[in-house]
Amino acid sequence: MLEVLEEKKQKKSTAKDFATDQDIRWCPGCGDYSILKQVQSVMPELGIPKEDIVFVSGIGCSSRFPYYMNTYGMHSIHGRATAIASGLKASRPELSVWIITGDGDSLAIGGNHFIHLLRRNFDVNILLFNNQIYGLTKGQYSPTSEVGKKTKSTPVGSLDHPFNPLALSLGADSTFIARALDREPKHLKEILLRAERHKGTSLVEIYQNCNIFNDGAFNSFTDKTNKKENSLYLEQGKPLIFGADQDKGIVLDGFQAKIVSLNDGHTSLDDLWIHDEKDRNKANILVRFFDDNAGDANALPRPFGVFYQEDRSVYEDGLKEQLKQEVELKGAPDLNKLLGGGNTWKKKNTGKS
Amino acid sequence: MWIAFKLNEMTLEKQNIQVQKELEKVTILYAGDSGDGIQLIGNQFANNTALHGNDLSTFPDFPAEIRAPLGTVAGVSGFQINFGSTEVFTPGDLSDVLVAMNAASLKKNLSRLKERGTVIINTSGFDKKNLRLAGIAPEDNPLTNSSLEDYKVHEIDITKLTRECLKESSLGSKERDRCKNMFVLGFIYWIYNRSLNSTIDFLKKKFKGKEEVLQANLKVLKAGYHFADTSETFSNRFEIKPAEMKAGEYRNIIGNQATALGLIAAAHLANLNLFYGGYPITPASDILHELAKHKNFGIKTFQAEDEIAGICSAIGASFGGDLAITASSGPGIALKGEALGLALMMELPLVVVNVQRGGPSTGLPTKTEQSDLLQAVYGRNGEAPIPVIAAQSPSDCFEMAYEACRIAVEHMTPVFLLTDGYIANGAEPWKFPTAEELEPIALKVKAPRTEEDAPYLPYKRNEDLVREWAIPGTAGVEHRLGGLEKDKETGNVSYEPENHQEMVKLRAAKVNRIARHIPKQELDNGTINSKLLILGWGSTYGAIKTAAKELQMEGVDVAHAHIRYIQPFPENLGELLSHFDKVIIPELNDGQLIKLIRDRYLIDAKGLNKIKGLPFQAQEIKEEVLNHLN
Numbered sequence: 001m002l003e004v005l006e007e008k009k010q011k012k013s014t015a016k017d018f019a020t021d022q023d024i025r026w027c028p029g030c031g032d033y034s035i036l037k038q039v040q041s042v043m044p045e046l047g048i049p050k051e052d053i054v055f056v057s058g059i060g061c062s063s064r065f066p067y068y069m070n071t072y073g074m075h076s077i078h079g080r081a082t083a084i085a086s087g088l089k090a091s092r093p094e095l096s097v098w099i100i101t102g103d104g105d106s107l108a109i110g111g112n113h114f115i116h117l118l119r120r121n122f123d124v125n126i127l128l129f130n131n132q133i134y135g136l137t138k139g140q141y142s143p144t145s146e147v148g149k150k151t152k153s154t155p156v157g158s159l160d161h162p163f164n165p166l167a168l169s170l171g172a173d174s175t176f177i178a179r180a181l182d183r184e185p186k187h188l189k190e191i192l193l194r195a196e197r198h199k200g201t202s203l204v205e206i207y208q209n210c211n212i213f214n215d216g217a218f219n220s221f222t223d224k225t226n227k228k229e230n231s232l233y234l235e236q237g238k239p240l241i242f243g244a245d246q247d248k249g250i251v252l253d254g255f256q257a258k259i260v261s262l263n264d265g266h267t268s269l270d271d272l273w274i275h276d277e278k279d280r281n282k283a284n285i286l287v288r289f290f291d292d293n294a295g296d297a298n299a300l301p302r303p304f305g306v307f308y309q310e311d312r313s314v315y316e317d318g319l320k321e322q323l324k325q326e327v328e329l330k331g332a333p334d335l336n337k338l339l340g341g342g343n344t345w346k347k348k349n350t351g352k353s
Numbered sequence: 354m355w356i357a358f359k360l361n362e363m364t365l366e367k368q369n370i371q372v373q374k375e376l377e378k379v380t381i382l383y384a385g386d387s388g389d390g391i392q393l394i395g396n397q398f399a400n401n402t403a404l405h406g407n408d409l410s411t412f413p414d415f416p417a418e419i420r421a422p423l424g425t426v427a428g429v430s431g432f433q434i435n436f437g438s439t440e441v442f443t444p445g446d447l448s449d450v451l452v453a454m455n456a457a458s459l460k461k462n463l464s465r466l467k468e469r470g471t472v473i474i475n476t477s478g479f480d481k482k483n484l485r486l487a488g489i490a491p492e493d494n495p496l497t498n499s500s501l502e503d504y505k506v507h508e509i510d511i512t513k514l515t516r517e518c519l520k521e522s523s524l525g526s527k528e529r530d531r532c533k534n535m536f537v538l539g540f541i542y543w544i545y546n547r548s549l550n551s552t553i554d555f556l557k558k559k560f561k562g563k564e565e566v567l568q569a570n571l572k573v574l575k576a577g578y579h580f581a582d583t584s585e586t587f588s589n590r591f592e593i594k595p596a597e598m599k600a601g602e603y604r605n606i607i608g609n610q611a612t613a614l615g616l617i618a619a620a621h622l623a624n625l626n627l628f629y630g631g632y633p634i635t636p637a638s639d640i641l642h643e644l645a646k647h648k649n650f651g652i653k654t655f656q657a658e659d660e661i662a663g664i665c666s667a668i669g670a671s672f673g674g675d676l677a678i679t680a681s682s683g684p685g686i687a688l689k690g691e692a693l694g695l696a697l698m699m700e701l702p703l704v705v706v707n708v709q710r711g712g713p714s715t716g717l718p719t720k721t722e723q724s725d726l727l728q729a730v731y732g733r734n735g736e737a738p739i740p741v742i743a744a745q746s747p748s749d750c751f752e753m754a755y756e757a758c759r760i761a762v763e764h765m766t767p768v769f770l771l772t773d774g775y776i777a778n779g780a781e782p783w784k785f786p787t788a789e790e791l792e793p794i795a796l797k798v799k800a801p802r803t804e805e806d807a808p809y810l811p812y813k814r815n816e817d818l819v820r821e822w823a824i825p826g827t828a829g830v831e832h833r834l835g836g837l838e839k840d841k842e843t844g845n846v847s848y849e850p851e852n853h854q855e856m857v858k859l860r861a862a863k864v865n866r867i868a869r870h871i872p873k874q875e876l877d878n879g880t881i882n883s884k885l886l887i888l889g890w891g892s893t894y895g896a897i898k899t900a901a902k903e904l905q906m907e908g909v910d911v912a913h914a915h916i917r918y919i920q921p922f923p924e925n926l927g928e929l930l931s932h933f934d935k936v937i938i939p940e941l942n943d944g945q946l947i948k949l950i951r952d953r954y955l956i957d958a959k960g961l962n963k964i965k966g967l968p969f970q971a972q973e974i975k976e977e978v979l980n981h982l983n
Binding site: 022069073080084085086095112332338341342 | 400403404406551595598599600601602603604605606614617618621622626628630647648649650651652653655657658659661662665666667668669670671672673674675677691692694695699784785786787788825826827828829830831832833834835836837845846
């Protein structure tokens with residue numbers, strides 16, 4: 001067995017090995033292409049043989065993803081990839097399991113399975129493609145669309161308050177939450193690697209542009225002219241700095257995050273908020289930066305990177321341990337003993353005992 | 354002859370002065386408030402009866418509410434047991450003995466007592482308060498008016514006697530009163546000439562580490578036993594000789610437990626890990642409970658967040674190579690519908706157990722019904738055939754659960770196993786098999802493939818139209834499955850019109866070919882020359898069998914066939930049916946099997962439909978047969 005594993009490891013693969021012969025059916029210009037490319041290119045770096053990798057998706061544009069990955073895959077039903085992946089991981093803990101889902105798939109129809117997967121903490125990766133719109137059904141608002149969103153199903157504007165996916169995940173006791181962008185491929189790849197290396201459920205929200213039904217939804221964070229003013233890239237142990245000239249910082253005033261200028265002589269780097277992925281309280285504040293709208297006066301920038309990471313026991317390990325303990329306690333399985341039950345009696349041929 | 358027997362921790366050897374009377378069959382109905390411990394003494398008596406060697410059948414009947422309003426008719430819990438020295442197939446139509454712990458339980462069940470039957474009454478359950486809660490006016494108190502004069506009535510103040518017996522116990526008064534069910538059990542054990550040992554052993558296990566409670570229960574059990582002896586309430590003791598049954602080793606088994614054991618046995622013999630994903634629901638939860646007890650068999654039980662996650666986690670595990678199971682009842686099965694379609698589209702093995710209950714919607718959660726048959730056969734979007742099989746008795750749940758797994762794995766398909774609340778909670782003696790006697794299960798697992806091998810085609814089929822199971826971790830056969838229509842060989846997404854039609858036909862043909870691998874339909878009773886055929890399925894087996902046997906003894910020539918394989922039907926079913934001019938189909942629904950039979954075989958079958966949440970009485974079936982023959 002070990003030799004086989006060794007052999008598997010030695011065979012070096014490339015991104016190409018992870019592509020299939022299927023025509024990709026996303027709209028030209030869709031953000032999904034960039035994400036697919038990064039996922040395919042990160043795979044060889046994981047050192048996992050492709051037969052030990054499974055991509056499971058639900059329904060939606062993003063959920064076509066498994067057809068384009070030359071690994072095991074399942075394009076399942078709407079909202080249920082998280083539940084299917086839970087069963088798969090429980091049954092086969094050694095597999096590398098990736099869930100591909102969208103804002104509708106994971107936060108609307110599949111909201112329940114999503115939060116329960118996070119609390120159970122199976123060691124799987126969730127890539128949540130958030131485009132803030134329903135693409136496959138041709139443009140209705142989604143649970144992450146902003147209030148007032150005008151779509152085919154909301155011609156006079158949506159009344160729904162949107163989900164904050166990372167705050168929701170943190171609330172469900174997720175052990176790894178991160179945010180990335182389709183248009184920042186290098187950063188995205190780093191985050192994907194981090195997600196796979198985290199033992200536990202890794203939730204990566206990926207801002208993905210739907211150029212047909214919601215084009216430019218994330219322009220504030222991707223457009224060259226202003227993205228640096230509106231985005232904050234998190235790095236473990238580093239101060240929170242952003243701005244076109246990297247001249248703005250974040251300080252914590254009590255529980256309040258505040259923007260300070262690094263040029264006014266009052267604030268030095270030592271005064272700034274130092275990013276600590278292990279700090280749940282700070283993570284709780286960081287995920288709420290989302291409440292500010294880019295462009296508003298004193299708006300906090302939108303953070304990208306790993307917000308929070310926690311080491312907590314994973315479900316499948318606990319399950320394995322329980323089964324082991326039960327064998328120690330009750331002995332190896334003996335089917336005849338089980339079928340007999342304990343209280344039995346014998347009938348002779350006459351029937352008269 | 355009366356045999357002296359030993360009681361644990363006390364010797365009871367005495368000359369018997371009472372008259373010993375032998376009976377062939379007895380039906381007892383225990384009834385009381387849902388907090389009275391009726392189910393517990395019912396099960397204790399059933400186990401004791403089984404160990405005594407009688408054949409038996411039980412019917413627990415309890416309210417949906419865990420603590421239904423105290424003392425009311427709605428809160429009455431019942432446990433009926435029919436046992437005898439001859440074969441027993443049903444819990445009995447009417448009972449010979451009714452134990453009524455309070456006024457409400459008498460009110461609800463008196464109509465289920467035979468003429469001149471025996472009533473054992475706990476008089477303290479008939480005080481002012483209990484009468485009021487039961488909705489009985491003081492002047493209508495059955496203990497003081499004439500309503501019971503046609504019965505043999507034994508009035509005992511069980512509550513008072515229990516308190517008296519425990520006056521020195523340190524337990525609180527509530528805990529003391531809780532022991533009164535043991536008094537009843539001891540009392541009945543004496544009447545039927547039983548050993549107390551099985552219950553003494555049970556109590557010792559149940560109250561391990563709770564010495565006071567254990568001693569109180571033991572004391573009251575024995576007090577009930579001695580009270581029956583010394584009070585001379587009964588002039589007779591009754592003996593029901595062990596039944597003549599096939600030679601072999603037996604145990605008592607409850608339907609849901611049998612289902613769980615069948616699943617475990619199948620996984621074990623197929624050398625697969627068993628994964629169960631499910632959500633608690635009455636009356637299916639006991640399958641999960643039973644499986645969870647046997648984790649040393651490598652069983653993974655996953656209590657999911659909802660019914661959908663229950664089946665979806667099972668689908669994930671099946672993709673991963675486990676024998677995957679989910680179980681539920683009607684409302685839960687409705688939620689699983691979409692995922693069932695996915696499993697059938699991906700052609701993965703999966704067993705779905707539906708322990709049916711009264712519907713629609715929440716319906717009658719604790720009552721039995723057979724009204725989910727058409728849901729199982731048709732209840733999915735698209736052309737979505739899934740094999741459907743049904744168990745006919747508590748012990749048959751074992752065999753059919755095993756069969757469900759065999760079909761699922763050998764034919765790479767989801768399979769429905771239908772049971773219902775009646776057989777799921779009912780018990781009977783079971784001549785259990787050994788592992789060596791069970792039919793082996795043949796897996797169709799894809800081996801690893803090297804680059805020199807032919808390309809892997811996930812949907813390539815064998816002569817039974819079955820594809821291979823390629824499990825993650827197997828090199829060279831990586832593939833993608835999904836709910837979109839598949840190309841007939843590559844499994845790639847295909848919107849081709851011809852391909853879709855072919856795939857729909859293939860999926861149907863694949864299910865139909867299972868008929869080649871199931872037993873032929875046989876007559877349970879009668880011959881192909883009989884005047885009328887009673888055709889049944891599922892839990893009505895015992896009542897139909899009893900009716901058919903009794904009719905034959907009365908000189909009425911009827912036959913009985915019981916269908917266990919419903920989709921596909923056994924290959925010879927049409928031919929068998931063609932011999933009969935008259936076919937009656939009794940069902941606990943408004944006519945579902947009858948629709949399938951009429952549709953498939955174009956015969957003029959007549960329905961007998963009972964939709965009361967209760968099983969058939971044999972008498973009801975006999976009457977219907979006679980109506981048709983006259």
